[in-house]
Amino acid sequence: MDNIDRELLALLQADATQSYAALGEAVGLSSGATHERVRKLRRRGVIRRTSVDVDPAAVGKGVAAFVMLDASAWMGGEETAAALAALPWIEEAHIVAGAASLMVKVRTSSPEDLQAVLRRLHEVPGVTSTQTVVVLETFFERPLDPRGDSPRDQERPS
Amino acid sequence: MDNIDRELLALLQADATQSYAALGEAVGLSSGATHERVRKLRRRGVIRRTSVDVDPAAVGKGVAAFVMLDASAWMGGEETAAALAALPWIEEAHIVAGAASLMVKVRTSSPEDLQAVLRRLHEVPGVTSTQTVVVLETFFERPLDPRGDSPRDQERPS
DNA sequence: CGTGAAAGATTGTGCTT
């Protein structure tokens, strides 16, 4: 994982339809060498998959919300994960430390559907209460920058 | 936007490296017709881009957290968005309704770096307090299902 | 929406450093 790999990841995040020739030119490598590096990034699991980014509003998921769930007893990890994964309106689910036990991100077509999903979340075994934060406007959602510097450094040189 | 389009979106989300011939076979269309549909989905903005999904831990972003920000005065949208976007450890930023004004998702390499990012968030003009929820374990993060049914329907037929 | 041909990309082999 050198700087060329990180640069390739950033370029592929921005546009994965580019040819290896174009990618190679951007990082100063031949098409073949570039392809070989990307193949290794895939095999090592650094690149998990190539995907398309779909506009949520265009597929009837224009309403987003974060829901914090409290659990009474300790919820079996596997079991809870499966119950949440079965609800297709849940985009992410995490175990968290803080006020709540679980944090999930939900997308629905309307506030009414959001309410229906909340009702279903209350039916998940172990869930005792929910606290919902509705998204009014999204500033941005973007891929992580692989060229990571540390926030403890003074000023980032652009 | 018919069911074939939605099916194509789901297939492309799962693997955007497939050939149009393979996609076409899966939905019962020729390679040419499939390509035309996908081209239109791109042009209409339903598909925003093709990207690679990178393992956060592999690029030094193994720690995730959600931070809720409170604002004193009303924060100018554009200005705040720019200040947050300038911090590369912030993956998402939303205006929210509820206990807080803003919700952001942060990824860093360590708890120490998370603390440094929180310090920087306090320096954003208008921010008065932060409440942080640290992710201990991620169950899943997945693309939305474009074949959206409503949660108000009885039982989902698989 | 399908077919077929031209243009272009991907993937493999051999060779060099």
Place this chain on the structure above:
DNA sequence: AAGCACAATCTTTCACG
């Protein structure tokens, strides 16, 4: 090991029906 250059194969992309 890693990269380059050339060649074979497959895909995309453009006609036209």
